[in-house]
Amino acid sequence: MVLGTTSGAGKSWLTTALCRWYARQGLKVAPFKAQNMSNNARVVPGLEGAPGEIGSAQYFQALAARTLPEVRMNPVLLKPEHDCGSQVVVWGQVREDLRAVPWRQRSEALWPHARRALDELMAENDVVVIEGAGSPAEINLHASDYVNMRTALHAQAACLLVTDIDRGGAFAHLYGTHQLLPPDERALIRGFVLNRFRGDARLLSPGPEQLQALTGVPTLGVLPMWRGHGLPEEDGVFDDAPTGQASAPDLTRVAVIAYPRLSNLDEFQPLRNTQGVRLSWARHPRDLAGVDWVILPGSKHTRADLAWLRDTSLDRAITRHAQAGGAVLGVCGGLQMLGTHIDDLTGVEGGASGTDQGLGLLPLRTRFEADKRLSLTRARFADAADASDAAGAQGAPSPWSALAGVGVQGYEIHHGQTEAGSMAQAILFDESGHALGWRQGSVLGVYLHGLFEDTAAMRALFGQCAPDLDATLDGLADFVGQHLGQPALMALLHAAPHPD
Numbered sequence: 001m002v003l004g005t006t007s008g009a010g011k012s013w014l015t016t017a018l019c020r021w022y023a024r025q026g027l028k029v030a031p032f033k034a035q036n037m038s039n040n041a042r043v044v045p046g047l048e049g050a051p052g053e054i055g056s057a058q059y060f061q062a063l064a065a066r067t068l069p070e071v072r073m074n075p076v077l078l079k080p081e082h083d084c085g086s087q088v089v090v091w092g093q094v095r096e097d098l099r100a101v102p103w104r105q106r107s108e109a110l111w112p113h114a115r116r117a118l119d120e121l122m123a124e125n126d127v128v129v130i131e132g133a134g135s136p137a138e139i140n141l142h143a144s145d146y147v148n149m150r151t152a153l154h155a156q157a158a159c160l161l162v163t164d165i166d167r168g169g170a171f172a173h174l175y176g177t178h179q180l181l182p183p184d185e186r187a188l189i190r191g192f193v194l195n196r197f198r199g200d201a202r203l204l205s206p207g208p209e210q211l212q213a214l215t216g217v218p219t220l221g222v223l224p225m226w227r228g229h230g231l232p233e234e235d236g237v238f239d240d241a242p243t244g245q246a247s248a249p250d251l252t253r254v255a256v257i258a259y260p261r262l263s264n265l266d267e268f269q270p271l272r273n274t275q276g277v278r279l280s281w282a283r284h285p286r287d288l289a290g291v292d293w294v295i296l297p298g299s300k301h302t303r304a305d306l307a308w309l310r311d312t313s314l315d316r317a318i319t320r321h322a323q324a325g326g327a328v329l330g331v332c333g334g335l336q337m338l339g340t341h342i343d344d345l346t347g348v349e350g351g352a353s354g355t356d357q358g359l360g361l362l363p364l365r366t367r368f369e370a371d372k373r374l375s376l377t378r379a380r381f382a383d384a385a386d387a388s389d390a391a392g393a394q395g396a397p398s399p400w401s402a403l404a405g406v407g408v409q410g411y412e413i414h415h416g417q418t419e420a421g422s423m424a425q426a427i428l429f430d431e432s433g434h435a436l437g438w439r440q441g442s443v444l445g446v447y448l449h450g451l452f453e454d455t456a457a458m459r460a461l462f463g464q465c466a467p468d469l470d471a472t473l474d475g476l477a478d479f480v481g482q483h484l485g486q487p488a489l490m491a492l493l494h495a496a497p498h499p500d
Helices: 011-023 056-064 103-124 149-155 170-180 207-215 265-273 302-311 314-323 333-338 399-403 455-462 469-484 486-491
Strands: 002-004 029-032 035-037 041-045 051-055 076-082 085-090 127-130 159-164 189-197 219-224 252-257 277-282 293-296 327-331 341-344 354-357 364-381 407-420 425-430 435-440 443-446
Touching: 002 011, 011 029, 011 056, 011 127, 011 159, 011 189, 011 469, 011 486, 029 056, 029 103, 041 056, 041 364, 041 407, 051 056, 051 076, 051 364, 056 469, 076 103, 085 103, 103 127, 103 149, 127 149, 159 170, 170 189, 170 207, 189 207, 207 219, 219 469, 252 265, 265 277, 293 314, 293 333, 302 314, 302 333, 302 341, 302 354, 314 327, 327 333, 327 399, 333 364, 333 407, 333 443, 364 435, 399 455, 407 435, 407 455, 469 486
Parallel strands: 002 159, 029 127, 035 076, 159 189, 189 219, 252 277, 252 293, 293 327, 327 443, 341 364
Antiparallel strands: 041 051, 076 085, 341 354, 364 407, 364 425, 425 435, 435 443
């Protein structure tokens, strides 16, 4: 089990790397996180064949483990809708009856679901690599926290405690976390890991030795800072520095709007890894200056994020960009914002009911319904002969023209049902002929997540593919193998030696 002294310490990243490392030893491996809180989610096989959703981190961890992602790997997912409320997903499905249950009472109701999933995965695999959440030593939450040490005790897991040394205070974080745990939980900590270190690790001495003298726990490894490892960040826009060379020839400058409740950001990781693309995050109108593409990503609260666009004047900046012939792409919630109206007449998004006016860049109207659509979807863009290839306002060809006739696959997660006006041009269709995307000039809106993860779409748009995900996962395994070492990693699979 990978625990952290804080959120953002590197738990998800290290768990993913360990999944691949143990899988490469010929072991049958599965990831597990009892409860994730994230708006980055993926559609995977659920109970009785129905699709469900899990946190994106567990999706990538399953791929690292060379196994099929499924809902047992993340049996509880909380998707924040506003500062004081989250949608509750259990076994991949929304549970409206649990939304209003007090937090501590809800945890006790959710633990049996998590325990069942963990027991099943442990029975079916050689190794289960478990990810914790936040810190395991929050004394005000400890009694009702089932994601960390209750899970660790139930599994009798060999626990690693990782800290972000780049933040400072790493040894104090490790010692304080260790000491705040009760003795039976403290006994499960088998090693400390210092993450994101810059410099010569020998200069840390005698800190690791002093920490072991105080706790009895060795520091198993020091992981150097590695910003370009290629894996999406679990906690949204963590490293929001632009990627790509600012002056590279034929550069495509892409700005993703970073509104407060943005979701599914991991699907843009291939753009971060692709040569010739400069990806940046936009929170102010000035951030759109000089960009070629503007992307409105998914949102867990579309109406609130649309209001934020207006509060920041980004709505006007996006409209000006589109009117000048600049490419605009809306994905799921972003598509809904590009339309004329959004109706949430029963408060499906968790806020007040009502209707909002959209940006009006596509002739679409969206209505939120209680049932959520979850689907792994194959789709195809219309051939050029079947769809008008209108240029932007300045006569420049739209980049979306390159997608004509291209077959793609991805996933859908949305409550919204969208109706197209008479002037709407549907250009993306699923296998049953249902429209999933509409275009007007240089503006494209799609319900399909994962466009940039699709090889055919990337070749059409950029003439190349992003670096191979499997190679990225192998690189993570190589990294932890080098810095933690095979003997230490294999020793974690065996019971801790009893003290003399």
